[in-house]
Amino acid sequence: MLVxxxxxxxxxxxxxxxxxxxFVAKDDVRKWPLIGWMSERxxxxxxxxxxxxxxxxxxxxxxxxxxxxIGVVAFPEGTTSDGRHVLPFMAHCYxxxx
Numbered sequence: 001m002l003v004x005x006x007x008x009x010x011x012x013x014x015x016x017x018x019x020x021x022x023f024v025a026k027d028d029v030r031k032w033p034l035i036g037w038m039s040e041r042x043x044x045x046x047x048x049x050x051x052x053x054x055x056x057x058x059x060x061x062x063x064x065x066x067x068x069x070i071g072v073v074a075f076p077e078g079t080t081s082d083g084r085h086v087l088p089f090m091a092h093c094y095x096x097x098x
Contacts, residue, residue: 003076021073022044022045024075026048045061
């Protein structure tokens with residue numbers, strides 16, 4: 001499992017070129033033009049923010065990938081930055097009732 005700062009949208013392509021992996025993305029990404037289309041055609045593990053139940057399901061999916069020897073990449077800041085400082089991590093798992 002690789003946890004990294006997300007400096008550019010090219011990060012995904014570079015990491016995948018070096019070591020193919022599944023990427024964790026917020027569920028909204030599915031609806032984005034082009035990026036959503038590409039993520040649907042690759043090993044993307046989507047997480048629905050604000051749902052404890054969804055967080056548990058995402059954890060099961062992550063574990064299944066790792067058990068199969070497939071790498072998983074997560075960008076916990078939830079956005080791109082210049083990489084000079086660590087931004088607050090997005091709390092994907094729980095923000096209220098499921």
